[in-house]
Amino acid sequence: MKLAETELDLQRAYEHRINVCCSSGCVHFGALKVLKAFEDAIKEFVVQKECKVARTGCVGTCSVGPAVVVEPGDYLYQSITPEKAREIVRDHVVLGLPLKNLLYSNEVFFKKQRRLVLRNSGKIDPLRIEDYIAKGGYSALVKCLTKMSPQEVIDEVSVSGLRGRGGAGFQTGQKWNFVARAHGSPKYIVANLDEGDPGVFANRILAEADPHAIIEGMLVAAYAIGADKGYIYIRAEYPLAVQTLKKALEQATSLNLVGQNILETTFKFDVELRLGAGAFVAGEETAILASIEGLRAMPRPRPPYPATSGLWRKPTLIQNVETLANIPLIVLNGGEWFSRIGSPKCTGTKCFSLTGEINNPGLIEVPMGITLREVVFEIGGGVRDNRAFKAVLVGGPSGGCLPETLLDLQIDYESLTRAGAIMGSGGIVVIDDKSCMVDTAKFFIDFCVEESCGKCSPCRAGLLKVKRIFEGIMRGEGRMEDLLILEKSGVYIREASLCGLGQTAPNPVLTTLRYFRDEYASHIVDKVCPAGKCFKNEKEASRT
Amino acid sequence: MLKDDKRLSMLEEFVKEHQYQKGALLEILHKAQELYGYFDKRLLTLISEHLNFPTSRVYGVASFYNFFKLKKPGEHVVTVCMGTACYVRGVEEIMSAIEREFNLERGESTADGKLSLFVTRCIGACAMAPNIVVDEEVIGKATKEAVLERIELLLGGAKAETS
Numbered sequence: 001m002k003l004a005e006t007e008l009d010l011q012r013a014y015e016h017r018i019n020v021c022c023s024s025g026c027v028h029f030g031a032l033k034v035l036k037a038f039e040d041a042i043k044e045f046v047v048q049k050e051c052k053v054a055r056t057g058c059v060g061t062c063s064v065g066p067a068v069v070v071e072p073g074d075y076l077y078q079s080i081t082p083e084k085a086r087e088i089v090r091d092h093v094v095l096g097l098p099l100k101n102l103l104y105s106n107e108v109f110f111k112k113q114r115r116l117v118l119r120n121s122g123k124i125d126p127l128r129i130e131d132y133i134a135k136g137g138y139s140a141l142v143k144c145l146t147k148m149s150p151q152e153v154i155d156e157v158s159v160s161g162l163r164g165r166g167g168a169g170f171q172t173g174q175k176w177n178f179v180a181r182a183h184g185s186p187k188y189i190v191a192n193l194d195e196g197d198p199g200v201f202a203n204r205i206l207a208e209a210d211p212h213a214i215i216e217g218m219l220v221a222a223y224a225i226g227a228d229k230g231y232i233y234i235r236a237e238y239p240l241a242v243q244t245l246k247k248a249l250e251q252a253t254s255l256n257l258v259g260q261n262i263l264e265t266t267f268k269f270d271v272e273l274r275l276g277a278g279a280f281v282a283g284e285e286t287a288i289l290a291s292i293e294g295l296r297a298m299p300r301p302r303p304p305y306p307a308t309s310g311l312w313r314k315p316t317l318i319q320n321v322e323t324l325a326n327i328p329l330i331v332l333n334g335g336e337w338f339s340r341i342g343s344p345k346c347t348g349t350k351c352f353s354l355t356g357e358i359n360n361p362g363l364i365e366v367p368m369g370i371t372l373r374e375v376v377f378e379i380g381g382g383v384r385d386n387r388a389f390k391a392v393l394v395g396g397p398s399g400g401c402l403p404e405t406l407l408d409l410q411i412d413y414e415s416l417t418r419a420g421a422i423m424g425s426g427g428i429v430v431i432d433d434k435s436c437m438v439d440t441a442k443f444f445i446d447f448c449v450e451e452s453c454g455k456c457s458p459c460r461a462g463l464l465k466v467k468r469i470f471e472g473i474m475r476g477e478g479r480m481e482d483l484l485i486l487e488k489s490g491v492y493i494r495e496a497s498l499c500g501l502g503q504t505a506p507n508p509v510l511t512t513l514r515y516f517r518d519e520y521a522s523h524i525v526d527k528v529c530p531a532g533k534c535f536k537n538e539k540e541a542s543r544t
Numbered sequence: 545m546l547k548d549d550k551r552l553s554m555l556e557e558f559v560k561e562h563q564y565q566k567g568a569l570l571e572i573l574h575k576a577q578e579l580y581g582y583f584d585k586r587l588l589t590l591i592s593e594h595l596n597f598p599t600s601r602v603y604g605v606a607s608f609y610n611f612f613k614l615k616k617p618g619e620h621v622v623t624v625c626m627g628t629a630c631y632v633r634g635v636e637e638i639m640s641a642i643e644r645e646f647n648l649e650r651g652e653s654t655a656d657g658k659l660s661l662f663v664t665r666c667i668g669a670c671a672m673a674p675n676i677v678v679d680e681e682v683i684g685k686a687t688k689e690a691v692l693e694r695i696e697l698l699l700g701g702a703k704a705e706t707s
Contacts, residue, residue, distance in 0.1 A: 025669045028682040062671030199628030201668035236574060236611050238668070275574055277609030278665070294569035296608040353670060355629035361671035397628065429628045443631055447665075453608075 003255075007134035014052040016093050017071040020080075021122060023058040023208045024240045025201075026065035030081070034066045037082035041089035051093050054131075057209020059122035060113075061104055062362040069122060076104040108378055109360050114341070116349050117325045118365045121209035126244050129251040132212040138257060140328035141219050145265050148331075153224040154180060157327065159335030161347035166192055166283070166320030167395070167424045168500070169346075169413035175317065178307040180225040182315035189218055189230040190311065190318045192288060196235070196280035197396030198447065200427035202351040203321050205363050207234065207241040210325065211248035215258065215271060217324030220331055222269040225317055229270050232321075233288055236275040245273055280397075280451035283425070284499045285318045287453070298453045299499035320425070322351055343369030346412035350423070356393070356430035357384045366411070373407040376430055387432040391516070395424030397444045398504035400511035401437060420511040422504055436531035437516040438523050441508045442470040448505040459502030462493040466509060474534050478524035487513055551579040552590075559594045566595055573606055582613040610665070618653035618660035620698050622691075623677040627666035635674035639663075641688045642695065658699060 011017070020035045038053045059067040064078035070088065075098050077088060084102060091097045115121070124131035132138070144153055158173025179187060191214060195203040207214060218230045234242055249271055252258040260268045274292050281287045282297035289311050291297040310316025326348060330338045339347045346368040352375070355361045359381030366375060376382070376392055383389045391401040394411075400421030402409065409415050413423050431440060445467050454460045466489055469482050490506030490513075497503045513520065522528050529535055558575045562568035572591060573583075580587055583606055585599075592599040606612045624630075624639050639661075643649055646659055653660040669675050672684030676691050678698065683691060 024667075025671060028667070028669045028675075029672065029684055062669070065671070196665070197628075198626065198666040199630075199670050201666070201670060204668050237664070237666075275570065277570060277574070277611035279609050280665075291570065292567075294565075294567040294571075294605070296605055355670035355673060356632045361629070361673075393628065427628065429632055431632055434634075435632055440632075443628075 003130060004133045004136070004139075007130040011052070011134060014050060016047075016051040018051065018053045018088070018093070019056040019059075019069040019071065019122060020053065021057065021059045021065065021067040021069075022055045023205050024238070025058065025062040025205075026067060027240065029065050031066035033082050034068065034080050034085050037085035038068075038089065041086045042093070044086070045089055045094050047089065047093055051089070054125045055127065056124060057121045057126050058118075058205040058363050060118070060363045061106075061109065061360070063360060064104060067104070067122075070098070073098075077102045078104040106360060106381065108381065109362070109364075112366060112370065112374055112379055113364055114349050114367050115365050116329055116341070117206060117213070117322055117351055118209065118363070119329075120213065121205065124210065126209055126211055127247050129212060129248065129255060132210070136332070137212050137328070138216055140331035141216055141223075141257065142263065143331055144220055144223050145263055145267060150180065150224045150226065153220060153331065156335040157224070157330055160330045160338035161335075162323065162326055162330060162338065163346065163413065164320060165322035165326075165350065165426070167422060169423060172319070172323055175307065175319075176221065176225050178305070179227075179315050179317045182308045184308075184314050186229055186314060187225060187227040188311045188314055188316040189221055189225075189227045190288060190292065190316060191218055191230065191232040191321050191324055192283060192285075192318055193232060193234040193238075193241070193321045194276045194283040194288060195238075195425055196278070196283050196451075197425050197427050199353065199355055199429055200396055200425050201353045202363060202426045204235075204238045204241050206321060206325060206351065207238070208244050211245045212252065213325040213328060214245075214321045215248060215252055217319075217321075217327035218271060219257070219262070219269055220327045221317060221319065221324065223267055227317065228268055229272075231272050231274050231292055231311075233274045233276055233282075233292060236277055242273065242275065249273070279453075280447075281453045281499070281501050284501060287499065288318065289316065296453070298455045299501075301498060322426075342367045343410065343412055345414065350411065350426060352426045352428045354380050354428050354430075356428075357387065357432040357434070358382070358430040359384050368412050369410045371408050371410055372402065372428075375411070375428060376407065380430065383430060383432050387434065389430070390433050390435060391431045391437065391440075393421075393427070393429040393431060393440075393508070395422035395504075395507070396427045397447045398422065398501065398507050399424050399427065400507045401431070401440065401515065402511065403515040406515075420507060420514060422507065424504075434531060434533075436529050436533040437512045437519045438470070438473060438529070439531075439533050441512040442467070442474065444508040445470060445505070448501065452501065452505075456496075456498040456502065458493045458496035459498070459505065462489055462497075463502075463505055465489060466493070466506070473520070473523050476523075476527045476535060478520075480521070480524055482524070483513060483517070483520055555579055555590075556594070559591075564595060566597060569595065569602065569605055573602075573612055577612055582616050584616075615653070616657075617662075619658050620679055620695075621660045621662060621677075622695060623662045623664050623667075624650070625665075625667050625669075625673070625675040625677070626663045627670060627673070629670035629673040630666075630675055633673040635676070635686075638674060638676065638686060638688050638691055641692060645692055646695065646699075659695070
């Protein structure tokens with residue numbers, strides 16, 4: 001594309017490029033002021049012609065924000081303030097002397113990562129479509145429209161082995177085939193960005209850093225399955241991501257990449273944003289449809305599956321945004337190439353929000369098949385303050401708490417499910433010995449009770465029953481029989497619930513019972529919390 | 545209050561843009577909250593009349609989603625992030641301290657309407673956990689002392705202004 005060439009020429013004209021991370025993590029801690037300071041500083045030192053300041057998405061090192069990258073050489077500066085910004089321009093840009101004491105010195109954080117989905121994150125200005133195009137953006141769409149038939153696109157995706165990143169891990173190519181062959185028109189695509197898991201922010205960061213990758217993925221999917229309308233369903237609590245996507249859609253429309261007669265072909269596809277409103281269950285694939293239709297986000301029984309009867313009972317492809325962002329790469333490099341990344345059964349990479357009591361929290365992207373130990377102790381740099389590792393929670397509030405003995409587990413859908421956790425939308429929270437596992441499990445049960453939509457009784461009444469038992473244990477009224485009841489109820493809720501929320505909600509309880517049973521026992525028998533977290537209020541109350 | 549209000553005509557305009565479609569209910573609720581800040585009975589009734597369905601249904605949808613507020617927020621709003629990372633890093637302790645210190649419960653406002661304490665599920669700044677949002681400002685790696693001091697300053701400042 002011509003635009004890519006002009007933009008590249010424009011970018012080559014600058015000797016330096018300063019990328020300031022302005023995703024919501026860094027913005028909370030003053031990134032916009034830093035951006036302004038850089039802009040002022042290049043004027044002050046009169047280097048506007050040699051140095052470009054760009055507002056970019058997430059670099060990944062969220063714990064040392066605001067983060068700034070100076071190109072060439074990818075010098076990553078940490079915890080930058082407006083004053084330090086001026087110093088960087090003065091010393092690094094003008095004098096050519098990088099400020100060693102401000103550099104992020106942690107090589108390990110990036111060593112085992114592989115950034116495919118986040119390929120442009122932190123490198124391009126998400127508010128400029130030209131930046132994306134200069135990095136080869138939208139060339140996958142061009143390739144599809146000019147050189148590939150829809151079925152060839154689907155076949156390429158099938159060969160890649162890509163599986164849905166929303167959590168369930170369904171084969172993407174197979175899903176596309178279902179929708180392509182389904183009768184009925186129009187067909188719809190829903191991009192799921194309803195990241196309701198507390199403690200998970202990977203999808204949001206993707207939207208803030210590289211919105212066009214999502215849109216291009218949708219366009220390719222639309223071409224492959226013959227859809228003509230798409231919705232991006234995003235949480236209203238993510239204002240920056242919403243604005244970024246809005247702007248991206250405007251730009252794509254003005255360049256005739258979205259709309260009618262795309263790139264002067266007969267292909268047409270419209271995309272609309274739909275705001276969610278803070279319901280965890282709305283991420284479930286049938287609930288998201290209800291929400292887009294303006295109803296309470298309540299799931300409905302399947303079959304019929306959305307592939308044949310989705311939005312307004314028409315065939316609908318629902319795909320997580322991370323899955324979609326992989327698509328342009330697969331089209332450009334081929335399914336073969338993609339299938340060699342990760343582990344054989346589980347190809348590609350996965351983004352995780354790595355948080356909790358860990359030294360290097362942040363947004364990471366790792367090849368599938370990496371072990372939890374590598375993620376926690378190498379990329380994550382181990383447990384904060386040299387405390388003892390207790391558990392790692394994988395998969396959000398309906399994931400599982402895994403103990404140290406399972407750290408050598410490889411990250412893929414099947415291994416995680418076998419261990420009692422789930423891939424979920426990609427949250428890894430490290431828990432140290434300060435936390436009580438009974439209390440942690442109760443925290444998630446409280447969450448799921450609150451978020452249960454109330455449609456089916458196993459989830460609505462069952463989870464409440466579980467919650468009551470926990471409250472009893474924490475008051476010191478627990479009995480050992482309670483543990484058996486918890487286990488039985490957990491299995492019952494898992495097997496009988498209508499949707500994914502209920503089916504996975506017991507996971508934290510079941511895994512803590514499986515791996516940390518002794519903690520439950522000491523709460524019940526000795527009325528003691530090993531972590532010293534529970535029974536505290538009573539103690540305080542009795543003291544006063 | 546609703547009749548002679550500029551906001552009302554803006555809302556009506558928005559509903560018209562969406563061609564009075566029932567499917568646009570969520571968008572309309574978002575717009576209404578943006579304009580009015582929260583929903584009271586009159587606002588819900590108004591929306592239901594425009595879209596021609598029972599108020600119960602509008603209330604049903606508005607109350608289903610956490611994002612829609614059905615109570616008037618206080619003058620100052622403290623939002624505590626109860627995401628997993630914040631919880632693991634001890635936000636509960638800060639939360640209870642605020643509740644004790646200012647004599648209000650989560651989800652409620654103080655009797656004088658000066659301060660509201662809300663819970664949010666995640667503001668997405670987990671690497672800086674625990675996070676507390678005081679009015680619009682985020683306090684990252686928050687401690688009990690820092691947060692209490694910040695709120696006291698806010699309330700004290702408000703008091704000074706009114707007196």
